Amino acid sequence: MIEYRNLRVAVLGGGSVGSQVAALLLQHGEELAARAGAGLELVGVAVRNPDAPRDTDIPAHLITTDAESLILGADIVVELIGGIEPARTYILQALNSGADVITANKAVLANHGPELFEAAEQVGAQLYYEAAVGGAIPIIRPLRDSLAGDRVKRILGIVNGTTNYILDRMDTRGDELREALAEATRLGYAEADPTADIGGFDAANKAAILASLAFHTTVSLDEVYCEGITGVTGEQVRAARKAGYVVKLLAICERITADGVEGVSARVHPALVPLDHPLAAVHGANNAVFVEAEAAGSLMFYGAGAGGVETASAVLGDLVSAARRHVAGGPGVAESTHANLPVFPIASAITRYQVTLEVNDEPGVLATIAQLFSDHSVSVEAVSQSVAGGQGAERPTATLVIVTHEAIESSLAATVASLTASPVVASVVSVLRVEG
Ligand code: NDP
Ligand code: HSE
Numbered sequence: 001m002i003e004y005r006n007l008r009v010a011v012l013g014g015g016s017v018g019s020q021v022a023a024l025l026l027q028h029g030e031e032l033a034a035r036a037g038a039g040l041e042l043v044g045v046a047v048r049n050p051d052a053p054r055d056t057d058i059p060a061h062l063i064t065t066d067a068e069s070l071i072l073g074a075d076i077v078v079e080l081i082g083g084i085e086p087a088r089t090y091i092l093q094a095l096n097s098g099a100d101v102i103t104a105n106k107a108v109l110a111n112h113g114p115e116l117f118e119a120a121e122q123v124g125a126q127l128y129y130e131a132a133v134g135g136a137i138p139i140i141r142p143l144r145d146s147l148a149g150d151r152v153k154r155i156l157g158i159v160n161g162t163t164n165y166i167l168d169r170m171d172t173r174g175d176e177l178r179e180a181l182a183e184a185t186r187l188g189y190a191e192a193d194p195t196a197d198i199g200g201f202d203a204a205n206k207a208a209i210l211a212s213l214a215f216h217t218t219v220s221l222d223e224v225y226c227e228g229i230t231g232v233t234g235e236q237v238r239a240a241r242k243a244g245y246v247v248k249l250l251a252i253c254e255r256i257t258a259d260g261v262e263g264v265s266a267r268v269h270p271a272l273v274p275l276d277h278p279l280a281a282v283h284g285a286n287n288a289v290f291v292e293a294e295a296a297g298s299l300m301f302y303g304a305g306a307g308g309v310e311t312a313s314a315v316l317g318d319l320v321s322a323a324r325r326h327v328a329g330g331p332g333v334a335e336s337t338h339a340n341l342p343v344f345p346i347a348s349a350i351t352r353y354q355v356t357l358e359v360n361d362e363p364g365v366l367a368t369i370a371q372l373f374s375d376h377s378v379s380v381e382a383v384s385q386s387v388a389g390g391q392g393a394e395r396p397t398a399t400l401v402i403v404t405h406e407a408i409e410s411s412l413a414a415t416v417a418s419l420t421a422s423p424v425v426a427s428v429v430s431v432l433r434v435e436g
Contacts (some may be wrong), residue, residue, distance in 0.1 A: 006039040007323050008069040010189065012090055013080035014054055014063065014272040016188045016308035017104055017131070021078060021315050021362060023056035032316065036323035044070045045083075055308055058121035072329070076322050078315060079103040082192065088112050095119040095127065100322040100332070103232040104131035104311055105195075110205035110221040113212065117335040126322055126332030131314035133159055133206040134287045135305040143213045143291070143302065144333075150293040152214040154254040156436060159206040161251040161306030162189045162197035162286030163229050167270075168283050170237045171246055175231065187220050187307040200228030203251045209267040210289070211253035216339035219253075223344075225267035232270050237429060241383075243354075243401065245272035246280045252433055256344060263342035269433060272354055287432045290436075346409040350355045352381070352434040355402050357419060358426040361387070361398040365424045369400065372422060376415040379405040397426050 001289040009025065011018050025032070033039045045058050045078050048065035057137045064070060067090055071077055077094035079101060081087045087108045094101045096119060103109070104304050109116065109132055120127040134157075143152070158164050165187075181198060183264055184190050189197075196202045205224040211219040229249050240247050249427045250273070253266045271282045282288045287305025304310035325332065359365050366383070374379050387396075404412070412431070419425050 001226060004037065004039040005327065007075040007326055008043045008073060009040050009076045009078065009319065010046070010074035011080060012067050012077045013044045013082065013089075014045045014058055014071070015080065015082075016055060017311045017315065018054045018078075018080035019314035020056045020308040021080065022062070024057045024309075024312055025319075032320055033127050036320045037327040039321045040319065040323060043073060046070050056291060060117060068093065070310050071099070074099050075326060076100045076102065076319060076345035079105055079320065080245055080315070082103070082107065084108055084111055088116070091116055092119055095123060095125050098123055098125060100126040100128070100325065102128045102315055102318040102322060104204040104315055105211060106132040106202065110208040112216055113209070113335075120332055121334045124331035125327055128322055129209070130318050131311045131347075133209055134301065134303070135161065136257035136279055136313045137214060137287055137289065137303040137305065138186050138317070139210070139215065139237050139289050139301045143210065144316060145295055147214075147291070147296065150295045151185070152252065152255070152291060155252070155289060155291040157206070157209050157210065157251045157289040158248055158279060158282050159210075159251045159289065159305065160197055160203040160249055161287055161304075162191070163200075163203070164196065164282060164287065164305070165189055165285040166198070167229065167232065167237065167247055167249065168387055169414065170232070170234055172283075173232065175420050176234055177229070180417040184285070187285070188308055196225055198228050198230050200226045200249060200268045203249060206255055206333065207251035207266045210251065211264055212335070212337070214253060214291075215264045215341055216336045216340045217264055217343070217345050218231060219264065219335045223343040225269070225349075227269040229270050236432070239356075240272055240432075244275050245434070246275060247271070247432070248273045248279060248282070249304050250279075256350065258344050258346060258348040261342060263344045265346070267346055271433045273436045279436055299348055334362055339358050345415070347377050347408075349408070349409045351413050352404055352406055354401060354432045355416065355419070356402045356429040356431075357402070358397050358429055359400050360424050360426060361396040362424070366400075368422065368424050369402070369419070372418045373402070373404070373415055375418065376411045378407040378411050378415050381405045399429070
């Protein structure tokens, strides 16, 4: 048997992901050691409540509530607690003691990334986070390493499994949002507080991480426009399908030019995706990240975006990489923020829109509405009309569905304000961006 140098691995958190990481590490320790060139000894799993039921059998002697002592004795610390505190403090303690850190925690990275990367660089340690975006899907390493020689133009991603699961059930089974969310929570996809999923915040965390990596620029969470799916109704999902679209929560990170200045933009919102686009075929809790790069062209990364054992795969990949660096020596690779591009707000984004209006069914209304779009330089691509209601009433109404060509978000917002104020418009029923 080969004798390896032994590395002490501390796992913080024994929940959906942590319990699977511990189990796989115990089960496949020898194989992982052969790949890493070092023994990977699980020295403990820190939890909050040692008596809580676990998804896997972790030997009782490895369970502890003393995370700090565990960190001090470790070469590699795997943070799988989630949330900001105490995760941030534990990661800093681990890095400051010289340990490499692996985390799946997008919230702590999106909120405190620069501080954590700086701490890692100071001591020459490594901070890995493949599982923080896209669960099992390799996307961090491809962006950081494989595409380091290219220029990324755009990323279009389904990066939240819970919301994709919910929207998919609303589309394919006619569920309402609440019942689909309950099932996603039962299956372990949702965050401890599912508002993070349905409010779009989890996807916004991931968008900040992806945009920072892809554009070599620090993009902070408050620079990511965020709109969740709480306002998406079953009726909208059904109407979308009839019109040839599916509703998806997308994270969009792109290089844009505003007033002649090159910068980046990051946004998360529900969007209409044409049924023939590859992202429309992403079902259940799966994630997919579509990357457009100048030289490489279009690339798609697809797979399980959530789930304990699936996410554990990405964590263990990081663990093997971290162990290899321990064996080879040398400092960790610092985050690259050299481009330092300006981050533009949503008002500068350019996309297509579908605007649904209830209007008075009278002569000249269509012309009035077309003029309001034209007044704000928003070009109309297609219009369809159906009778909405009010027949026999004093003022019959019609439903107009207008799809625009690409327009700047600020122009579209001004158009919607004019439509809302117009006497011929009974109501602006919905405004959805059309992507892909
Ligand atoms: P869980 O809520 O299932 O588990 C969290 C674990 O942390 C629990 O074991 C809990 O202990 C422990 N814990 C909480 N507070 C403390 C504390 N103060 N000290 C020590 N331990 C503590 O989370 P997940 O496993 O689902 O997620 C872990 C991380 O992975 C998060 O950052 C999440 O965003 C990320 N992630 C999760 C995915 C998923 O599909 N679940 C996918 C991708 C990323 P106890 O068990 O005693 O309560
Ligand atoms: N709650 C997250 C999701 C877990 O649904 O995608 C994976 O990050």
